[in-house]
Amino acid sequence: MKHMEATSMQELGGQSSKADDENLARMGKRPVLKRNFGLLSMLGFSCTILITWEGIVVLFLQAYSNGGPAGAVYGFIFVWLGVASTFVVLSELASMAPTSGGQYHWCSMLAPPSGMKLVSYLTGWLTVIGWQATYATSCYLCGSLIQGLIILTQKDYVPHNWHATLLFWAVALFAVGINCVGGRLLPRFEGFILILHVLGFFAILIPLTYMADHGTAKEVFTQFLNLGGFPTQGLSFFVGLVGCVFAFAGGDAAVHMSEEITNAAVAVPTSMMLSVLINGSLGFGMLIAMLFCLGNIQQSINSPTGYPFMAIFLQATGSVAGTAVMASIVTTMGITTSVGMLASSSRQMWAFARDRGIPGWRIWSQVHGGTAVPVYSVLLTTVIVCLLALINIGSAVAFNDLVAMSISGLYMSYMVVAGLLLYRRCTGGISKTANGESAVVNTAGATLVWGPFHVPGIWGILINAFALIYMTIAVFFSFWPPSWQVTVNTMNFSVVGTFGVILLSLIYYVIRARHIYNGPVMEVF
Numbered sequence: 001m002k003h004m005e006a007t008s009m010q011e012l013g014g015q016s017s018k019a020d021d022e023n024l025a026r027m028g029k030r031p032v033l034k035r036n037f038g039l040l041s042m043l044g045f046s047c048t049i050l051i052t053w054e055g056i057v058v059l060f061l062q063a064y065s066n067g068g069p070a071g072a073v074y075g076f077i078f079v080w081l082g083v084a085s086t087f088v089v090l091s092e093l094a095s096m097a098p099t100s101g102g103q104y105h106w107c108s109m110l111a112p113p114s115g116m117k118l119v120s121y122l123t124g125w126l127t128v129i130g131w132q133a134t135y136a137t138s139c140y141l142c143g144s145l146i147q148g149l150i151i152l153t154q155k156d157y158v159p160h161n162w163h164a165t166l167l168f169w170a171v172a173l174f175a176v177g178i179n180c181v182g183g184r185l186l187p188r189f190e191g192f193i194l195i196l197h198v199l200g201f202f203a204i205l206i207p208l209t210y211m212a213d214h215g216t217a218k219e220v221f222t223q224f225l226n227l228g229g230f231p232t233q234g235l236s237f238f239v240g241l242v243g244c245v246f247a248f249a250g251g252d253a254a255v256h257m258s259e260e261i262t263n264a265a266v267a268v269p270t271s272m273m274l275s276v277l278i279n280g281s282l283g284f285g286m287l288i289a290m291l292f293c294l295g296n297i298q299q300s301i302n303s304p305t306g307y308p309f310m311a312i313f314l315q316a317t318g319s320v321a322g323t324a325v326m327a328s329i330v331t332t333m334g335i336t337t338s339v340g341m342l343a344s345s346s347r348q349m350w351a352f353a354r355d356r357g358i359p360g361w362r363i364w365s366q367v368h369g370g371t372a373v374p375v376y377s378v379l380l381t382t383v384i385v386c387l388l389a390l391i392n393i394g395s396a397v398a399f400n401d402l403v404a405m406s407i408s409g410l411y412m413s414y415m416v417v418a419g420l421l422l423y424r425r426c427t428g429g430i431s432k433t434a435n436g437e438s439a440v441v442n443t444a445g446a447t448l449v450w451g452p453f454h455v456p457g458i459w460g461i462l463i464n465a466f467a468l469i470y471m472t473i474a475v476f477f478s479f480w481p482p483s484w485q486v487t488v489n490t491m492n493f494s495v496v497g498t499f500g501v502i503l504l505s506l507i508y509y510v511i512r513a514r515h516i517y518n519g520p521v522m523e524v525f
Helices: 002-026 039-050 052-065 068-096 103-110 116-153 161-181 185-211 217-222 233-239 241-247 255-260 264-292 297-301 308-317 320-354 375-388 390-394 396-426 457-478 494-516
Strands: none
Touching: 002 264, 039 185, 039 264, 039 320, 052 068, 052 185, 052 241, 052 264, 052 308, 052 320, 068 103, 068 217, 068 233, 068 241, 068 255, 068 264, 068 396, 068 457, 103 116, 103 396, 116 161, 116 308, 116 320, 116 375, 116 396, 116 494, 161 185, 161 320, 161 375, 161 390, 185 264, 185 308, 185 320, 217 264, 233 241, 233 457, 241 396, 241 457, 255 264, 255 320, 297 308, 308 320, 320 375, 375 390, 396 457, 396 494
C-alpha cells in the first residue's frame, strides 16, 4: 500500500512538472533547472528570506529613534499593510508568468512595444542592484552579529572592521557550499530552517517577556520620539520606517526560484502571501515584546556589541550565557537566510544573463548538468558581495548604505511593474483565458492572460494603487539620512550607489546591450 501511495505521489509530481514545463514553454522558455521545491519547502524559503521578527530585533532602533515606541508600532502596521498589498501585485504577476526573470520579464510583457526594450532592461538592472545589496547586507549583518557575540562573551577582545569582513566572507562561503551541491539539499534545508524560524521566536519571546521589567502600555502606544532632530514628528516617523521596510526585504525571492518549483503558478503566490502573514504576525509580536522590555534604553544604545538588542537581552536575563544563547538564535537564522538569498540572487542574475542583459552573459547563463545549478552565476554573485565587503574595512557607515540600496533597488523594480499592471488592468489589456492551449502568452509581444491567482475588479485596482503609494513612500525615504543635521557619518550615500549603477548600465546599453538585448529571448517556438 505504501509503495502504491509513493508511486502515485511520484506520478502526480511528474504530471505537475510536465504542466509547469509546458507553461514555461508557452512563455518561450526551455526548462533547464530541476523542480525540486514543493509548496512547503518554498514556504520555508520565503519565510526564512524575510525573517521579519529577527530583522525587527536587529534593526528596531531605526524606528525607535525616529518615531519612538508608538511610531515603531504604527509604522510597522503601515509597512505590513503596504508589503501585503505589494505582495498581492507580485503574486498576480508571478501567477501570470512564473519565470526566474521576474520583474524585467513582467515589464517586457506589460510595457508598450515602443519602450519595452529599455524599460525592461533598466528594471532588470534595478533588480540586480536590489538583490546584490540585500545579499551583501545579510552577510554583513551576520558577520557583525558574530563579532558582537565575541565582544559580549570575551571581554579582552579588541574588535576591528576587517574582522567583520572576514566573518562576512565565511558566511558567504557557507552559502556557496549549500547552493552548489544542488539536488534536494536546498529544499530540505529551507524546510528545516522554517521550523527553527518559528521555534526560535518562542525561545526568545518567552524568556524576554518573563524576566524583563516591563514598561507601560501608555509609553509603548502613545510615546513618539524625534531623536533625529527633524523639523516635524511626521517627517521623523516616515524616516524611521526604513527599519521596518528592510525587515520585509526580499519578498520576491520565491519568484526567482519559479523554474525550480512544481505547480509554480499556484505555489509561488501562495508561499509569498503566507510568508507575509506569518512573518508579519511574528514580527509584530516581537516588536511589541521588545518595546515593553526596553529597560535602560540609553545603556542599550551604547552597547559595545554594536547591537542594542544584546544589551536589552542582558538586562532582562542578567546572564551573559543566556544572552549569548538568545543572540545566537538570531545570528543563526541570519546565517541560514544567506543561503536562500544567494540562491535567489544568483537565479535572477542567471535569468537576466540568459536574456543577454549582463556583460559576459554566455558564461553566467550556463547551467551545470550534474547539479542543475547555475554555478557560474552563484560564484559571480559571491565574488561581487565579497568585494563589497571590502568597503566595510574603510567605513562601516558607507557599507550601511547598502540597506537603503536594497530597498531602493527592489522597490523601484516593483514600482515599474506595478504601474504597468495598473495601466493594463484599467484598460482591459489582460484576458481571462488564452486562445488555444499552445498559444504563446505572457511574454514580450504576446497575449496577456491572468494566472490562477488574481484579484478581480475594483479591489484589484485599489490594492494595486495602494501598493504604488506605499512603495513611493518607501523609496523616497530610503534615501534620507537618519538625522536632520547631516555629517559624513550620517550622510546616506545610497542614492549615489543606486543611480551610479543605473548610469553604468545605461552606458553599457548604449555601447553594447541595445544591439543584443531585446527582452526575453524566445528559446521555444
